[in-house]
Every structure is written in C-alpha cells, then in structure tokens.
Amino acid sequence: MSKAKASNNSQMDAIVALCKRRGFIFQSSEIYGGYNGFFDFGPLGVELKKNIKDAWWKDMVQRRDDIEGLDSSIIMSPKIWVASGHVGGFSDPMVDCKVSKMRYRADQLFYAPVQVDGETIGYVSVLEDGAMQADAEAAAEKMKRKGGHQGELGPIALKDYTEADPSEYELIPSPATGEAGSLTPPREFNLMFETKVGALSDSSATAYLRPETAQGIFANYKNVVDTGRVKIPFGIAQIGKAFRNEITPKNFIFRSREFEQMEIEYFISPDADWKTIHREWIDACKQWLVSVGIAEELVGEDVHPEDKLSHYSKGTTDLTFHFPFGEQELWGIACRGNFDLTQHAEHSGKPMEIFDEATKSKYVPHVIEPSLGVDRVLLAILTAAFCEDEVGGEKRSLMKFHPRIAPYKVAVLPLLKNKPELVERARGIYEKLQRKFNCFWDASGAIGRRYRRMDEIGTPWCVTIDFDTIEKDGTVTLRDRDTTEQKRVSEEELFAFLDEQLF
Numbered sequence: 001m002s003k004a005k006a007s008n009n010s011q012m013d014a015i016v017a018l019c020k021r022r023g024f025i026f027q028s029s030e031i032y033g034g035y036n037g038f039f040d041f042g043p044l045g046v047e048l049k050k051n052i053k054d055a056w057w058k059d060m061v062q063r064r065d066d067i068e069g070l071d072s073s074i075i076m077s078p079k080i081w082v083a084s085g086h087v088g089g090f091s092d093p094m095v096d097c098k099v100s101k102m103r104y105r106a107d108q109l110f111y112a113p114v115q116v117d118g119e120t121i122g123y124v125s126v127l128e129d130g131a132m133q134a135d136a137e138a139a140a141e142k143m144k145r146k147g148g149h150q151g152e153l154g155p156i157a158l159k160d161y162t163e164a165d166p167s168e169y170e171l172i173p174s175p176a177t178g179e180a181g182s183l184t185p186p187r188e189f190n191l192m193f194e195t196k197v198g199a200l201s202d203s204s205a206t207a208y209l210r211p212e213t214a215q216g217i218f219a220n221y222k223n224v225v226d227t228g229r230v231k232i233p234f235g236i237a238q239i240g241k242a243f244r245n246e247i248t249p250k251n252f253i254f255r256s257r258e259f260e261q262m263e264i265e266y267f268i269s270p271d272a273d274w275k276t277i278h279r280e281w282i283d284a285c286k287q288w289l290v291s292v293g294i295a296e297e298l299v300g301e302d303v304h305p306e307d308k309l310s311h312y313s314k315g316t317t318d319l320t321f322h323f324p325f326g327e328q329e330l331w332g333i334a335c336r337g338n339f340d341l342t343q344h345a346e347h348s349g350k351p352m353e354i355f356d357e358a359t360k361s362k363y364v365p366h367v368i369e370p371s372l373g374v375d376r377v378l379l380a381i382l383t384a385a386f387c388e389d390e391v392g393g394e395k396r397s398l399m400k401f402h403p404r405i406a407p408y409k410v411a412v413l414p415l416l417k418n419k420p421e422l423v424e425r426a427r428g429i430y431e432k433l434q435r436k437f438n439c440f441w442d443a444s445g446a447i448g449r450r451y452r453r454m455d456e457i458g459t460p461w462c463v464t465i466d467f468d469t470i471e472k473d474g475t476v477t478l479r480d481r482d483t484t485e486q487k488r489v490s491e492e493e494l495f496a497f498l499d500e501q502l503f
C-alpha cells in the first residue's frame with residue numbers, strides 16, 4: 001500500500017472513530033450489526049447538520065430576493081418519476097461476482113491487461129480509488145514476478161468494466177477473490193426504492209421514495225408561479241431527504257442510501273446568457289463553502305465533457321473536494337435546459353409557460369440546478385476541520401469548525417465545581433448565553449482536560465469563571481480553540497464579541 005494511501009486511510013479512520021466516540025455519527029441499527037448505507041446522527045451530529053442546513057437556507061433563500069423555499073412530500077405520484085425519466089433510466093451499471101456474491105458498480109471497477117514485451121500475461125482489476133493506478137501497477141509487477149516473465153512490463157491503461165469487450169469478462173479477476181471467471185456482464189440496476197401506497201399490493205400501488213428533491217420543485221413550479229410574485233429569473237429551493245438504492249454505498253457518509261439534498265432550481269429565460277449565470281452560480285456555491293469553513297484551495301472544478309452530458313443538459317460543472325479517499329464530486333451545478341418542465345407539461349397536460357413581463361413573451365423557462373448533498377458537505381466539513389497538533393507537549397485532536405456551524409458555540413466552565421459562588425456565577429452567565437447560542441456546560445475535571453474535550457468537538461470558545469471573576473473585576477477568561485490564547489474580558493465584551501463573530 002502506498003504511503004499516501006495509508007496516511008489518507010488513517011485520516012479517514014480517525015474521523016470515523018472521532019464521529020463515533022464523540023457522538024457525531026453512528027452506524028444505523030448498530031445493535032443489530034449495522035445496516036449498510038444508512039447512518040444515524042448523534043447529539044453533536046444533529047447540531048452540526050442543522051447548522052449546515054440553516055446556513056444554506058439563510059444564504060440561499062432568506063438573504064436573496066430571487067429564491068423561494070419549498071418542502072414537498074417524499075412520496076409523490078409515480079407519474080412524476082415516469083415523466084422525469086427516472087423509472088426508465090435512473091440506473092447504474094452493476095456487476096456481480098458469482099463466487100464471493102459481492103456486487104460492484106461496473107463503472108467503478110477498473111481493469112487492464114498486463115503485457116510483457118507486448119504479450120498479454122493476464123489481467124488486473126482494482127476498485128475506484130485515489131491510489132488505484134499505483135495499486136494496479138503493483139499488482140501487474142507481482143503478476144510478472146510470480147509468473148517468472150522476463151522482459152519489459154507495458155503501461156497499465158485502466159478502463160472501467162463498462163468499456164470491456166464481452167470476450168474480456170471471463171479474463172478480468174474479481175476484486176473480491178483475485179481470480180478471473182466469476183464476474184457477470186454489466187447490467188442496469190434502477191436505484192429507486194419502491195414502496196406500496198394504500199391497501200392494495202399489486203403493481204398499481206407501486207410508488208417510489210424520491211431519489212432527488214428536484215422533481216418536487218418542478219412538480220410545484222406552477223403553484224409557486226401562480227401564488228407568489230416571482231419574476232424571471234427566480235429560484236425555488238428545497239432541503240430534504242432523498243433515497244437511492246446505491247449498489248456500493250461507500251466511504252462512510254459520502255455515498256449512502258438515505259441522505260439529504262439541498263437543491264435549487266433557478267429558472268431563467270431561454271434567451272438568457274446561461275453560461276454567465278452558470279458561472280455566477282459556480283462562484284456563489286464556492287463562496288458558500290468558504291463561508292462554512294472549507295478552504296478554497298480544497299475545492300476544485302470538474303467540467304463534464306460535452307460527449308458525457310445527458311441529452312437535455314447544456315453543461316454541468318461539479319465542485320469537487322479533496323476527501324481523504326481522493327478528489328470527488330461535492331456539488332453538482334447543472335444547466336438542465338427546459339427538459340423537466342417540458343416533460344411534466346407533456347405528461348400532466350398542464351401548461352408550464354411563464355409570462356415574462358420584461359419581454360412580454362411566454363415561454364417554458366430553462367433551469368440551472370445547484371444540487372448539494374447535506375451529508376456529503378458535512379463529511380467535507382469534518383475533513384477540512386479535523387487536525388492534530390501539540391499543546392504544552394501533549395498531542396491534541398481538534399475540529400476547527402467555522403463558528404457558524406460548530407455544534408456548540410461556547411462552553412462555560414466554572415474553575416472549581418465545589419465552590420458554590422463560582423458555580424452560581426458561571427451558571428448565570430451560561431443561562432444568559434444559552435438564550436442566544438447553543439452552549440455547553442462543563443463543571444468537572446481539570447480545566448486543561450475540559451479545554452481538550454471542547455477542542456475535540458470543535459467548540460470555538462471556552463469561558464472560564466474563576467476567583468478573579470467573583471472577587472475582583474468580574475472579568476472572565478475567554479479562550480480561543482485554534483490559538484489556545486486566553487484573554488480576560490468583561491461580560492459585556494464577551495457578549496459583544498460573540499455577537500460579532502456569530503452572524
């Protein structure tokens with residue numbers, strides 16, 4: 001295993017362990033051995049998640065004049081999913097290993113022929129991963145050595161399994177067993193979860209758990225236009241659960257089967273300069289990531305090549321993030337044309353045109369769609385915030401959460417728990433702070449240990465009440481998580497400081 005891979009795996013392991021230890025994220029149904037692809041958010045995780053959603057809602061809906069909010073139902077008429085194309089085509093290519101019974105996404109299983117002096121001596125396969133090229137080359141080197149082949153090893157040109165020629169299926173080794181001959185040809189697998197609605201259990205009762213929140217927006221577009229005072233360009237935003245029966249949920253909460261999305265459908269004129277508006281959205285999304293504590297240099301852009309776009313899409317750019325397991329999609333920003341509204345107009349028989357006052361014309365608007373996974377951005381935030389350093393010769397792990405989204409904003413700590421006058425004063429300050437901010441009360445243990453506990457869960461500030469507070473000038477100690485610097489401030493200064501920092 002390469003060094004980089006080992007250290008990235010250990011960073012991911014440390015994040016997963018901290019999430020469990022401190023109550024951010026638990027495996028779903030853990031007491032029954034877990035349930036693959038599902039997660040539960042504990043006391044700290046639920047605060048972090050709520051703060052992320054609140055920050056997005058504030059910035060994208062409440063602080064903009066051109067976006068309206070919506071909360072549509074998770075289960076909608078199945079006709080919606082026929083019209084949107086999900087029933088016919090929302091699938092991933094799947095491949096099974098007949099021996100191990102493992103199932104893979106065919107486009108995430110990579111293979112290459114191994115050639116020595118131009119002659120193929122076998123095949124290697126790897127699962128998609130930041131280090132897959134290095135892993136495949138190491139496996140090829142081993143194959144050559146083991147087979148006693150002399151000569152020059154050719155370059156390992158990885159392709160995904162969907163690109164394999166049918167004659168190669170039998171030759172490509174299963175990633176589970178390392179042996180060839182057990183992989184099936186790829187076949188399409190629809191990712192929508194089915195359920196039954198009502199008392200009947202025949203096919204007429206089949207409905208779907210929504211795989212995206214977007215269709216709830218398109219289905220309500222007419223309602224918002226008819227009841228609100230929107231004018232082009234305008235957007236409709238929604239936060240809510242989405243469900244996908246992912247073939248290979250993986251990388252903790254990165255790809256799960258139940259997750260949340262924060263989506264906007266931004267409606268524009270068909271004649272608008274969509275490239276400029278698309279760019280504005282890409283920049284706005286990047287800025288938002290920075291505002292919740294993700295450094296700009298960790299965010300990349302992946303422009304989808306034209307030949308890989310869906311037939312209705314004019315352009316898609318993903319904002320990517322450097323996760324410990326590689327650079328991956330974080331936020332998809334797509335120009336979807338008027339495909340969805342046109343489909344719903346056709347299937348429902350309801351017109352979807354809007355009258356544009358500015359141009360006195362009627363048209364079905366085009367749409368730009370920034371779509372972000374709550375859980376995925378939460379993982380990016382955890383990754384960006386996680387660090388380890390040394391304080392006073394002691395190793396500490398800390399979460400450098402942006403104060404906006406930190407689960408607790410401030411911890412209040414009486415220096416000693418057995419001095420009632422200290423505790424009473426501290427409790428008074430705590431209760432005052434609690435009216436405005438989510439605060440943590442911790443009265444037990446050595447003060448250094450208490451600071452460390454707060455560092456580990458990312459509380460930006462600690463306020464310590466000591467004998468100077470009650471006997472001298474009433475000031476408290478304000479300690480900064482990142483610098484560990486401490487300064488004495490009055491109660492008024494404390495409140496003014498926190499008000500300024502927590503917007």
Ligand code: GAP
Nearest residue numbers: 212214254255256259330331332371372373376
């Ligand atoms: N309405 C468009 C749409 O749903 P998508 O690229 O399939 O597009 C958008 O998903 C975003 O939702 C992704 O960029 C990602 O942040 C999040 N997402 C998608 N599938 C996910 C999964 N299985 N687990 C967690 N997040 C997911």
